Amino acid sequence: MTYEELVKKHPGSLVEKIVTEVVSRDTVEVYFEDEDDEQWAVIKVHVYEEDKEMAIRLLSDDKWVLWFGYYDDEDEFIELLQPLTQLEIDLIPKGLQKVMSKVVSSEEGLRLPGNFLSK
Numbered sequence: 001m002t003y004e005e006l007v008k009k010h011p012g013s014l015v016e017k018i019v020t021e022v023v024s025r026d027t028v029e030v031y032f033e034d035e036d037d038e039q040w041a042v043i044k045v046h047v048y049e050e051d052k053e054m055a056i057r058l059l060s061d062d063k064w065v066l067w068f069g070y071y072d073d074e075d076e077f078i079e080l081l082q083p084l085t086q087l088e089i090d091l092i093p094k095g096l097q098k099v100m101s102k103v104v105s106s107e108e109g110l111r112l113p114g115n116f117l118s119k
Helices: 003-009 011-023 094-106
Strands: 027-035 038-047 052-059 064-071 077-083 110-113
Touching (some): 011 064, 027 094, 038 094, 052 094, 094 110
Antiparallel strands (some): 064 077
């Protein structure tokens, strides 16, 4: 299965993987980022051995997006975006959803204990 197929057909499994990794950390960084006219809160997971990165973004218009980045065979960085359905959003713990919403509205990142976000 290609990364494109994985992101399009199985975003829920990637969301679960990201959430599990993030909330198991001692400290979690929820970043605030912006590009052009868009702003979002984001949690990220890096898989260095496979040269890929996964993230969940909450955009300022309350849209949730799965982001997946990797290097292809020519060493070009590829970014894939997949909007999340309500079922996939529900896989994100409410505590983490609230923190990400606060980061977007305040335009400032936060650092919190991982166990706080699993609730």
